[in-house]
Amino acid sequence: MAAKLVVGNWKMNGSVEKNRSLVSALLQDEATAGAVVCPPCVYLSQVRDLIAGSRLRLGAQNVSRYGDGAYTGDVSAQMLAEFGCRYVIVGHSERRALFGEFDADVAQKMVVAVAAGMTPIVCVGESLQQRQQGDAVAVVLAQLQAAKELAGVEVLQASVVAYEPVWAIGTGVAATLLDVAQMHGAIKTALREWGAGDLSLLYGGSVKPEGASELMALPGVDGVLVGGASLVAAQFVAICRAAM
Numbered sequence: 001m002a003a004k005l006v007v008g009n010w011k012m013n014g015s016v017e018k019n020r021s022l023v024s025a026l027l028q029d030e031a032t033a034g035a036v037v038c039p040p041c042v043y044l045s046q047v048r049d050l051i052a053g054s055r056l057r058l059g060a061q062n063v064s065r066y067g068d069g070a071y072t073g074d075v076s077a078q079m080l081a082e083f084g085c086r087y088v089i090v091g092h093s094e095r096r097a098l099f100g101e102f103d104a105d106v107a108q109k110m111v112v113a114v115a116a117g118m119t120p121i122v123c124v125g126e127s128l129q130q131r132q133q134g135d136a137v138a139v140v141l142a143q144l145q146a147a148k149e150l151a152g153v154e155v156l157q158a159s160v161v162a163y164e165p166v167w168a169i170g171t172g173v174a175a176t177l178l179d180v181a182q183m184h185g186a187i188k189t190a191l192r193e194w195g196a197g198d199l200s201l202l203y204g205g206s207v208k209p210e211g212a213s214e215l216m217a218l219p220g221v222d223g224v225l226v227g228g229a230s231l232v233a234a235q236f237v238a239i240c241r242a243a244m
């Protein structure tokens, strides 16, 4: 069985001092080998230096859909790759909801990330209302289908997918094991039909050390995308242990 992937999304948190102490605590535990940390963009260079020579890996939280040029405020995929990013999160629900990103933006970001040699972590997920209406699977598969059609199946094959139900993000209410198993089963079936059955599928949304091993023992769960708990070294380490 392939090792599970644990990705920490720090969101807009951190400081030079906090990053230093968080990373140094993570590096003290072998369980974090192979895990990915995604700090805010301005700290990528600092964290790259802090993890140099270790098996902790670096990712970004967002990328411009454009190549280098006159795009004030954006950061290109080439720049992220130059700073050692191997992964980049795209289509996180916070970016879709708060920054007006649509499927076409998400797909273009996947394309530029893969072209720069990075692995996009493509986030998909339904709102609470969509789940209550019984539309969860349809909504998630439609987001993935858009990614496949707009970015192309080769780009999708080079990606990681993260199922993140919007109602579970930052709420402390994780999806139940049954919800996750059903959704991951549906996503894997669709991916296989599209010729992308090999890609890793993560779960994200209020992942905590408690229950992490049961979650990652589910068939179809290849790892986790962790927000809040990735800012607390002991919690992130415990989740990495659960992944071993």
Ligand code: PGA
Residues within 6 Å of the ligand: 009, 164, 168, 169, 170, 171, 172, 204, 205, 206, 207, 225, 226, 227, 228, 229
């Ligand atoms: P959370 O965030 O673990 O704090 O719920 C997950 C995410 O948004 O990736």
